[in-house]
Amino acid sequence: MSQKVNLNELEPQQILQFKAQINKELDNLQGSFRALKLAQMKYKECHENVQRVNVSPNQEIMVPLTASLYLPGKIKDNDKFLIDVGTGYYVEKSSEEAVKFFDGRLSKLNQDSTKLTQLIREKLQLVQRVDEVLREKLAVQQKEIEKQHAK
C-alpha cells in the first residue's frame, strides 16, 4: 500500500472518512467479484453444453425461435459451434476448439478471481486495523472527558 499516512496522527473524523473510502472501494471490488463469478458460471455452462451435445449425433432439441416459441429440431452437425467472442462477433469452432476456448476463458477468470480475492482480503484487513485505531482513539478521548469532569 502506497499510503504512508500514520493513522495514529489523524483525528477520529478523518479516520472515519478514510474508512468510508476504503469501504467504498471494497464495495466496488466485491461487485466485480460477483460479476466475475457470474461470468465463470456462464462459461462453465457453455463448456458442459458443448460436451453434452457432442456425446452422440442426431440429438433432438427444442429450438427457441423467441423466448416463448419453440420448434422441435435435430442436431444435424454436433461438431460445429458458433461462439460469441465479444463485440457481436461469432466464430465457428469444432467441439474440441470450443472446449479449448472455454477452458482458456475459465482459467483466465480463475486467475483474476484469485487476484481479486487477495485484494479484497487485504482491504478487509485494512478496515479492521482502521477500526482498531479508531476504537483506541475514542477510548482515549473518553478518558480525557471523564478526567475533565472529575475536576
Added chain:
Amino acid sequence: MSSIEQLSKGYNQAQSELTQLVSSRQQLETQYQENKIVKEEFDKLEDDTKIYKQIGPVLMPQDQSEAKLNVDKRLEFIKREIDRVEEKIKNEQDRFAKARDQLVSARTEKMQQAAQLQQASAAQQKQ
C-alpha cells in the same frame, strides 16, 4: 457572500464535469479491453474459420479479413478517444484545482474579516 457562492458553484461544476469525464474514460477502457480480447481471439484463428457478425437478431457471415480490419479500426478509434478524454481530464483537473484554491482562499479571507470585526467590536465594548 455572492463571490463565495459563485466560486463554490464553479467548484461543484468542475467536480461534476471531472466525474463525468472519468466515468467515460472507464467506459472507453472497458470497450478497449473487450475489443482487444476479440482481436486476440481473431489472431488465433485458422484462415478458413467462419466468422459471423451479429446485426440485430441476425448473424451475418463476414469475411475474416474484413472482421479483423474492423476490429483493428475500432481499437484505433477507441485509443484516439481515450487520448482525447485523458487530455480533457488533465485540463479539467487543473480547472478543478484552481477553483478549489480560489474557494479556499475566499473562505479564509471571509473568516479573517469576521474575526477582525469581532475583535473590533469586543474592543469597542471594553471602551
